[in-house]
Amino acid sequence: MTEVKANMAGNVWKVVVKQGDSVEADQDVVILESMKMEIPIATEEAGTVKELKVAEGDFVNEGDIIAIID
Amino acid sequence: MIKKVIIANRGEIAARIIRTCTKMGIQTVAVYSEADQKAPFVAMADESFLLGPPRVNESYLNIDKILSIAKECGADAVHPGYGFLSENGRFAERCEAEGLTFIGPSSHVMDMMGSKIAARNAMEKANIPIVPGTNEAVASAEAAVQIANEIGYPIMLKASAGGGGIGMQVVNNDEELIKAFESNTKRAQTFFGDGSMFLEKKIEGARHIEIQLIADHFGNVFHLFERECSIQRRNQKVLEEAPSPFISEETRKKMGEAAVNAAKALKYTNAGTIEFLVDENENFYFLEMNTRIQVEHPVTEEITGLDIVELQLNIANKKELTINQDTLSINGHAIEVRIYAEDPKTFFPSPGHISTYEEPKTNKVRLETAVSNNYDVTPFYDPMISKLIVSGENRLEAINNLKQALLKFKIEGIKTNIPMLLKIVDNEEFMKGNTTTSFVQEHYLTELHTN
Incomplete structure (x- = not known):
């Protein structure tokens, strides 16, 4: 199991996977948007999206858990 | 009035x-x-x-x-x-x-300069040197590859409607170009509603040097010398200074005259800036024109003693400018650094609560501030929270004043780029004035990763 964490504070611009999707390592999970910059957040490990902790429009802080991949 | x-x-x-x-x-x-x-x-x-x-x-x-x-x-x-x-x-x-x-200027000139392709054509017509490249939108990735091979790599791929470094990328070969063409077209469409792309040859070892212009409704156009703005991250400026430590008096004169001629050809009014790329041999090429006041205008104000916003208001009031180009002179040296709410290593934004904000009260500083003590920096806008402008009799004195000011600047609660700026002012190449547009990559990030 691996946790995907936000590496900067910002708004969730797009969630690009769904719960139950199988994902590969380095695949984007969400795209964060902050201060005119979009940063894709990818999972480090392959697996299945067990839980999405955020929805589009949510605000996340640096270090917040975005998704759990199993 | x-x-x-x-x-x-x-x-x-x-x-x-x-x-x-x-x-x-x-x-x-x-x-x-x-x-x-x-x-x-x-x-x-x-x-x-x-x-x-x-x-x-x-x-x-x-x-x-x-x-x-x-x-x-x-x-x-x-x-x-x-x-x-x-x-x-x-x-x-x-x-x-x-x-x-x-x-500001007329909507007609704003529209023309807002399209980078139209701007290139207008400048070429006014006999201003432009970077070798295409003067119309490139239809497809395949067409881009063909043109790139004629011009020769490396190539800058740019969005015609672009700005702030968005939709712009350096490519070194066919494969990179094809990939970048698709993604940047999409990006430019999303951001600017116009996906047109064009190509320019990448000028190696280039400096970004721009000329401040001021023009009234009576046909008078003056240049207020240059600003050297090569130190950039994510294609956005971090440190700007005037005058440029690089160009000769002769080049300064030539660039100023070229910018004035371009503004006259465009029938430009109000404040504007022509950005140039300057190569190692002091050849200069038109990059783009900004039809508004620039972030870095204070360094020009510091070396000329003029208030550019005041000039803008006077021009808007249809007053005639009383500047004399021949007696206008550069007094001392000024440097501006942009204080960004961001991680100094990754350049990722760092919004949040500023618990302490104390500006330096050191020698010859000027501050332009967007925030205050006990203030929330939100993720909605640009990460720039203030600008620190220092001056001195000469460049060395200005650099020393900058260093003192940065050491006394206290911002707590969020990350800022002050640690990066302190590294830049201590850098030997910066001290020598060897600043090209790849300065951050070559002298900051490389050093950061080897330590």
């Missing part, structure tokens, strides 16, 4: 404009979003009005709302600052249609 100015902007530039208006006895009106209710510029203005929610489409880009406030408060002119609506020809037209003076 302008009596009341509405400022269609936020942050430090709104505060900067208010300061000059107040000095000139002009009333000021601030507009702000819900995220900026506690921003210093709101309290500084004589009147202030809420625009709406934080998102720019509902606030600082909401033309209808801004114009209805302008009407309600009886403003007679609009200052657009930089960014947001400042280079939007439709906004300028709407202002004029409502009987408001738009403090």
Whole structure:
């Protein structure tokens, strides 16, 4: 199991996977948007999206858990 | 005569404009979003009005709302600052249609310079050297590859409607170009509503040097010398200085004259800047024209003693400029650094709560500030929270003053780029004036990763 964490504070611009999707390592999970910059957040490990902790429009802080991949 | 100015902007530039208006006895009106209710510029203005929610489409880009406030408060002119609506020809037209003076050039020239392709063509017509490349939009990735092979790699792929480094990428071979063409076209379409791309040869070892122009409605055009702005991250400027430590007096004169000639050919009015790329042999090429006040205008003010916002207002009042190009001179040296709320290593934004904000009170400093003590920096806008401008009799003195000021600048609660700026001022190549557009990559990031 691996946790995907936000590496900067910002708004969730797009969630690009769904719960139950199988994902590969380095695949984007969400795209964060902050201060005119979009940063894709990818999972480090392959697996299945067990839980999405955020929805589009949510605000996340640096270090917040975005998704759990199993 | 302008009596009341509405400022269609936020942050430090709104505060900067208010300061000059107040000095000139002009009333000021601030507009702000819900995220900026506690921003210093709101309290500084004589009147202030809420625009709406934080998102720019509902606030600082909401033309209808801004114009209805302008009407309600009886403003007679609009200052657009930089960014947001400042280079939007439709906004300028709407202002004029409502009987408001738009403090800037005509919408016609704004539109022409807003399209990088049209700007290249206009400059070529005015005999200004342009970077070798295409003078029309490239239809497809395949066509781009063919042209790239004719010009030769490395190539800069650029969005015609682009700005702030968005939609722009260096490519070194066919494969990179094909990939970048697709992604940047999509990006430019999303950001600017126009996916047209063009190609330019990448000038190796180039410096970014720009000329400040000022032009009135009587055909007078002057240049206020150059600004050296090569030190950039994510294609956005970090440190700017005037004069350039690199160019010779002869090149300075040539660049100034070329910029003045271009402005005359365009029948340009108000403040504007022509950005050039300058190669190792001091050949210069037109890059783009900004039809508004620039973030880094204070360094020019420091070396010339002029107030560019005041000149803008006088021009908008149809006054004739009284500057004499031949007696205008450079006095000392000035450097500006942009203080960004961001991680100094990754350059990722760092919004959050500023618990302590203490500006330096050291030698020869000037500050342009968007925030205050106990202040929330929101994720909705640009990460720039203030600008630190220092001057000195010469470059070395200015650098020493900059270092002292940076050491005394105390910002707690969020990450800022101050550690990066301190590294830059200590860098040997910076001390020597060897600043090219790859400075951050070569002398900051490389060192960071080897340590």
